[in-house]
């Protein structure tokens with residue numbers, strides 16, 4: 250067993266031993282609340298920290314869990330366990346409706362929308378007669394487990410912490426999986442994730458629903474632990490508290506949820522005693538102190554407190570390096586490859602207008618299997634726009650794009666990626682906090698299947714091994730095998746661009762599209778890139794190379810399409826293009 254597993258086992262032992270130790274009842278009560286808060290915060294880690302979707306409304310889902318079970322068990326005598334089941338159904342249904350309305354929003358609209366539905370659900374709970382309006386519901390039954398009544402705080406502690414730790418393990422497992430990588434990819438904008446074949450909307454909904462289910466579980470436990478509920482526990486300010494806890498603890502890490510919940514609860518208790526002694530009266534001074542703490546943490550520890558603790562722990566634990574257990578895995582299936590010379594891509598009179606500006610003006614060209622075609626032109630010529638039209642990132646104003654004989658224009662980019670077109674980006678798009686290997690494994694998304702449940706139950710390990718074997722193979726292909734455990738964010742621009750190529754190769758493409766891969770590279774890095782592209786050409790890969798640098802393209806391509814002011818200027822062999830006075834004029838501004 251490695252040191253990390255031993256540390257986790259020790260933590261579980263310490264948590265399990267706590268109620269048996271002669272500690273004051275207040276400690277157990279506080280730990281129970283910390284566990285309850287942490288369950289909701291775990292959802293926020295996934296939703297806000299990992300997927301980048303800020304929610305102020307989680308308290309409303311806590312309320313849905315609490316009220317549904319409280320009402321059913323008091324009004325109809327339903328078992329709380331059945332109450333949990335119904336609460337889950339209600340929560341998932343409400344979450345799906347809210348997701349369909351709000352998750353297509355971006356920027357500040359989404360957090361505002363979460364505030365709105367947080368408020369709406371709060372007022373709904375507060376005004377319904379059958380839910381007791383502002384007084385809420387009293388005399389809620391406690392819980393029994395296998396005939397054992399969880400009457401005291403100490404016996405409830407076991408259930409709360411069992412669920413909290415199980416949820417933490419589940420979220421950690423999810424993050425280290427195919428589905429987890431897809432959720433992580435949401436945070437870097439949707440274009441890259443979609444280009445890897447990921448339906449970003451579906452994963453946003455999944456993260457949203459999982460976070461709501463965790464909040465619902467916490468609410469259910471809360472209702473049967475407190476034996477009374479009222480709307481004040483689920484107000485918008487509580488929603489802000491949950492976000493505060495998660496941000497303070499470390500919104501990007503599973504243990505951040507626990508440290509944030511613990512710090513907030515302990516501080517709240519201490520300040521409630523200390524501040525009235527200092528300032529007198531009953532004012533809510535702790536809110537002011539919390540505000541100051543939040544500002545200080547955002548300034549000095551923007552990632553939250555847990556990442557700091559983790560850095561300290563890392564000095565005492567071996568590096569968290571993925572164990573290479575994929576050596577004996579079977580290779581992933583590959584797609585049928587086009588025969589050399591087959592018409593692969595047919596771009597037919599594509600046009601793109603941005604208002605009055607015609608960025609791409611009826612451009613046509615084609616690529617046959619095994620060819621490397623360069624798309625060249627000065628700044629603003631329309632190369633990237635053409636590239637984005639082909640890959641489905643932008644809708645066409647008119648024209649058609651045919652790929653392997655089928656029309657792909659009008660399809661979303663994830664569908665085009667699934668058909669075997671894979672791309673890199675002019676500005677490298679990667680997940681900097683993931684390793685090079687994990688970033689490249691993201692490219693294998695469409696070649697694998699495991700979903701959220703398989704990840705949580707660890708039924709995806711064989712497929713993961715196959716994915717990592719493929720990622721390693723592609724990194725070896727481009728000469729980066731030594732850097733597989735490196736954090737992608739630590740790479741220089743040259744290796745980062747090569748990593749993007751490996752990620753695109755991991756999709757098993759029939760056509761590789763590279764958007765200005767040499768931009769910003771130093772001479773040696775350009776040479777390394779040129780070497781990789783020559784090797785891919787020798788292996789028979791078909792490539793569309795969008796470039797600005799004429800010299801770089803000349804030695805690599807079979808044919809070149811030159812654009813100027815959105816229009817195709819000339820198409821020919823590198824020698825023909827080099828000799829063209831029109832091309833020289835386009836690049837140098839005059840004919841020579």
Ligand SMILES: Nc1ncnc2c1ncn2[C@@H]1O[C@H](COP(=O)(O)OP(=O)(O)OP(=O)(O)O)[C@@H](O)[C@H]1O
Pocket residue numbers: 603606608626627628629630631632633634635797
């Ligand atoms: N989303 C957009 N909205 C409006 N105009 C745009 C948009 N995207 C590109 N353009 C315009 O379309 C024209 C072509 O831009 P494009 O980025 O395709 O050129 P490029 O050849 O790739 O240039 P560069 O080498 O600088 O990337 C430019 O005039 C640009 O300002």
